[in-house]
Amino acid sequence: MKEITKKYSNGEVTIVWKPHMCIHSTICWKAATGLPAVFNPSERPWITPEGASTERIIEQVKKCPSGALSFVMNENEGESV
Ligand code: SF4
Numbered sequence: 001m002k003e004i005t006k007k008y009s010n011g012e013v014t015i016v017w018k019p020h021m022c023i024h025s026t027i028c029w030k031a032a033t034g035l036p037a038v039f040n041p042s043e044r045p046w047i048t049p050e051g052a053s054t055e056r057i058i059e060q061v062k063k064c065p066s067g068a069l070s071f072v073m074n075e076n077e078g079e080s081v
Pocket of ligand 1: 021022024025026028065066067068069
């Protein structure tokens with residue numbers, strides 16, 4: 001089975017989601033522990049990176065227990081140094 005990687009960018013940070021690694025902990029989207037303005041599994045796409053500040057997104061992504069969520073800063077992507 002092919003492993004899918006999805007990317008969602010707000011122009012500053014790109015949220016990377018690997019569905020096959022998600023253990024559905026609910027941490028990222030439950031109001032008590034997560035960021036429902038960005039992560040909402042009842043919507044498509046389920047990640048809306050415009051819903052919070054880049055700083056807050058990074059903080060949340062780091063709490064994902066499975067490694068399904070990660071991020072890259074856009075300034076580090078595709079630029080020759
Ligand atoms: S925090 Fe990570 S493991 Fe938990 S539901 Fe979100 S993406 Fe999946």
